[in-house]
Amino acid sequence: MENYIKILPDFIANQIAAGEVVQRPESVVKELVENSIDAGADSIGIFVKNAGKTLIHIIDNGRGMSETDLALSVRRHATSKIMSVSDLDEIRTFGFRGEALASICSVSHVEIKTKREIDKFGYKLIAEPNSEIVIEPVNCDKGTQIIVRNLFFNVPARRKFLKSNLTEFRHISDTITKIALAYPEIRFTFYDDDNLIFDSPKQGDIERIAHILGEHYAAEVIPINFKNEYLSFEGHIGKPSLSRQNRSGQFLYLNRRPIFSPSLNHAVFSAYEHLLEKNQKPLFIINMKIDFSRVDVNVHPQKHEVKFEDERYIYNLLMNSVANTLSENDLAPVFVPDLVASHSPFISTSDSEKGAKILVNTVTGEIIDNNNRQYHDFPARRDFASHGSISGSNWRSAYDEIFERKNGDSALQLDLNENAEQKSFGKTMQIDGKFILTDFNGGLFIIDQSRASRKVIFEKIRKAASNSASRAVQILIFPLVVSLTPVEMGVVNKIRRDLRTIGFEFEIEDDTLNINSVPQYIAQGKESIIFKELIHELSEEKNLSTDKQFEQVLIKFAKKSAISYNTILSESEQTQLVSDLLNCENPLFTADGLKIGIIIKSEDILHKLFEIY
Numbered sequence: 001m002e003n004y005i006k007i008l009p010d011f012i013a014n015q016i017a018a019g020e021v022v023q024r025p026e027s028v029v030k031e032l033v034e035n036s037i038d039a040g041a042d043s044i045g046i047f048v049k050n051a052g053k054t055l056i057h058i059i060d061n062g063r064g065m066s067e068t069d070l071a072l073s074v075r076r077h078a079t080s081k082i083m084s085v086s087d088l089d090e091i092r093t094f095g096f097r098g099e100a101l102a103s104i105c106s107v108s109h110v111e112i113k114t115k116r117e118i119d120k121f122g123y124k125l126i127a128e129p130n131s132e133i134v135i136e137p138v139n140c141d142k143g144t145q146i147i148v149r150n151l152f153f154n155v156p157a158r159r160k161f162l163k164s165n166l167t168e169f170r171h172i173s174d175t176i177t178k179i180a181l182a183y184p185e186i187r188f189t190f191y192d193d194d195n196l197i198f199d200s201p202k203q204g205d206i207e208r209i210a211h212i213l214g215e216h217y218a219a220e221v222i223p224i225n226f227k228n229e230y231l232s233f234e235g236h237i238g239k240p241s242l243s244r245q246n247r248s249g250q251f252l253y254l255n256r257r258p259i260f261s262p263s264l265n266h267a268v269f270s271a272y273e274h275l276l277e278k279n280q281k282p283l284f285i286i287n288m289k290i291d292f293s294r295v296d297v298n299v300h301p302q303k304h305e306v307k308f309e310d311e312r313y314i315y316n317l318l319m320n321s322v323a324n325t326l327s328e329n330d331l332a333p334v335f336v337p338d339l340v341a342s343h344s345p346f347i348s349t350s351d352s353e354k355g356a357k358i359l360v361n362t363v364t365g366e367i368i369d370n371n372n373r374q375y376h377d378f379p380a381r382r383d384f385a386s387h388g389s390i391s392g393s394n395w396r397s398a399y400d401e402i403f404e405r406k407n408g409d410s411a412l413q414l415d416l417n418e419n420a421e422q423k424s425f426g427k428t429m430q431i432d433g434k435f436i437l438t439d440f441n442g443g444l445f446i447i448d449q450s451r452a453s454r455k456v457i458f459e460k461i462r463k464a465a466s467n468s469a470s471r472a473v474q475i476l477i478f479p480l481v482v483s484l485t486p487v488e489m490g491v492v493n494k495i496r497r498d499l500r501t502i503g504f505e506f507e508i509e510d511d512t513l514n515i516n517s518v519p520q521y522i523a524q525g526k527e528s529i530i531f532k533e534l535i536h537e538l539s540e541e542k543n544l545s546t547d548k549q550f551e552q553v554l555i556k557f558a559k560k561s562a563i564s565y566n567t568i569l570s571e572s573e574q575t576q577l578v579s580d581l582l583n584c585e586n587p588l589f590t591a592d593g594l595k596i597g598i599i600i601k602s603e604d605i606l607h608k609l610f611e612i613y
Helices: 010-021 025-038 067-073 085-089 100-105 156-160 165-182 205-212 215-219 262-275 311-328 339-343 392-403 410-418 449-466 486-494 496-502 527-539 549-561 571-582 602-609
Strands: 043-049 055-060 109-115 122-127 134-138 143-149 187-192 195-200 221-227 231-238 250-254 284-290 346-350 357-361 367-369 428-431 435-440 443-448 473-483 505-509 512-519 597-601
Touching: 010 100, 025 043, 025 055, 025 100, 025 143, 025 165, 043 165, 067 109, 067 122, 067 134, 100 109, 165 187, 165 195, 165 205, 165 250, 165 486, 165 527, 187 486, 195 205, 195 486, 205 215, 205 231, 205 486, 215 221, 221 284, 221 311, 231 311, 250 262, 262 311, 284 311, 428 571, 435 449, 435 571, 443 449, 443 571, 449 496, 449 549, 449 571, 473 527, 486 496, 486 505, 486 527, 496 549, 512 527, 527 549
Parallel strands: 043 187, 250 284
Antiparallel strands: 043 055, 055 143, 109 122, 109 143, 122 134, 187 195, 221 231, 231 284, 346 357, 357 367, 428 435, 435 443, 443 597, 473 512, 505 512
C-alpha cells in the first residue's frame, strides 16, 4: 500500500514557521533588533521603506559572525543562545529558538554583511527562498548588517492582508519605542522612508523618556523602586495627569524583555483606581527583575507571553509597590468601600491582544480564563425607587435606547429617506445644549447636535476632495508652531497628503510644525489643540486600512472639530445645521455608524405618550 506521511522539505517547514514568527514587518524588525542586543551592540540603526514592506535594514556594531556562523545563522534551529536542555530553564537572551532568520529568509530576499573585530575582512551572505545561500568576502565595519527586501513577495495572501503603511509604521515604531525605553544605554537611530524619526544617543532613563515620549511626560513621572529577596521593580509611573483612554502608555518588562500581562497591568491600574476618571488608564514604565529560573518565556514564538512561578504573589506585590509610591508622593487614592466587590472580589477585564474576557481576583491576583465558560451579569441590587420617577440614569437609558444603536436600523433610515424629497422643516429648538428639536414632515425630529455637526463636516470635506473643489480653509496671519514627539512626526509624514486634503498646510522644521492654514470648521483658538489631538490619536491607531485611510482620518478630524455638547446655538445656527444635515447622504447616521437622530411621528406621540387613539 502507498505511504501517505512524508517529511516536509525545509523550505515548506520554514514557511510554516514564518506564519508564527513573521506576522508583519514589525515582527522582522523586532527579531533583528533583539538579535543585535544579544550580540552586545551599543548602537543600532533601523531603516525601513514602505513601512517595511519593501525594505528593512538593521545595522549594529555588535560582535559580528565568522563565516561558519554566518552560514549556520540562516538554518532552522541554529542558535548561539542555548547549548543544553538546562539552558531552557534560565533563558537570559531575547532569542533562543533558532527560527527567526530561517523564517525571514523563506518569505523575502535577505542579504547579511558581518565582521568580527579580530577579522581583517567580513563576509556577505545572500539568501533567497528555495535557493542555495551564497557567501563571499566583503569589506565592511565591525558588526552586522541585515537587509530584508520584498517581504512576503512569494506569499501574496499574507502580503494582501497587511494594513496601510500608517498602521504598519505604528506597529514598527511601537516595538522600537518599547525596546528603546528599556535600553537607554544603547543608541537607537530610526528612519522611515528617509525621514529621521528619532536618533536617541546613549542617555539616562529620564532623558530617554523625554526624547521618545516627550518632555512633558518626563516632567510628570515618578520613580518606582522596590526590592526583596525574590524580585525587584524599577522604572517610572505617571501622575494621574498623564492618564490615557487606552493602554498605549503602558510599558511592562521582565528582565528588560517587553511582555504583555493583563493581570499585572490590572495590578497597576488597581493602585490608581480612585485617582483616575472613568475609562482612563495610567502611564507606567516598569521593569521586573526576577531570577531567570523562576519564569518561563518559552510559551509562544513571539515571546510576549510569560509564565510566572507565583503570579498571585507578584500581582499583590506590584499593586502595593505602585500604591506606596503614589502615597509617598502625596497621590494616595482615597479608599471608597465597594459593597458589591466586598462580596465578590472578581472583576472582568479583557485581554487586548486576544480580545477574550478574563476574570481577575483583586485579592489574590489570580486569573480565570473564560474559555469554554459562560458568565451572566446579575444586578448587584434592584433600584425600586426608580419606578415612577425620572432619574439621571433613566435619562441616560433613554438616550442609549434612541442614539446608541449602530447603523443598520433600516426602518429608521427608510423613514427619513421616504421624506428626503421634502426637506422643509419647522422652527428649531435647542434642549440642554445637546439636542435640536424640529417639526419635520408631520413628526418630531430629535437631533444629536454634536453628531450632526460631525456628519456635516465629514460630508463637506469628502465631497470637496472627490470633486477636486477648493478647500474651505482659514489662512493664519501668524503660523502656529506645534511640537510633536518623533513618532508623531513620523505619522504626519505618512498622512501629509490626507492632512492637506482636509485643509492643513504646514512646513516641517526638525521636531516642530509651522501650520499656515487650517480647515474653517475648527473653532478659533482650538487649532493647535485639535491638530495635536488628531495626530496623537492617529499615532496610537493600529487598524487603519490602506483603501480607507483618508476616510478614517477624516472621521477622526470631524469628531474633534464638531460642535461640542453644552454649546448654545442661535436659532439661525440651529437652522443651518439641520439644513446641512438633511442635505447629507444618509443623514441619520455618522460616517462611523452612530445614530444622529430619530423621527417620532405625530400618531406615535399621541398613542404612546398620551394614550390617545
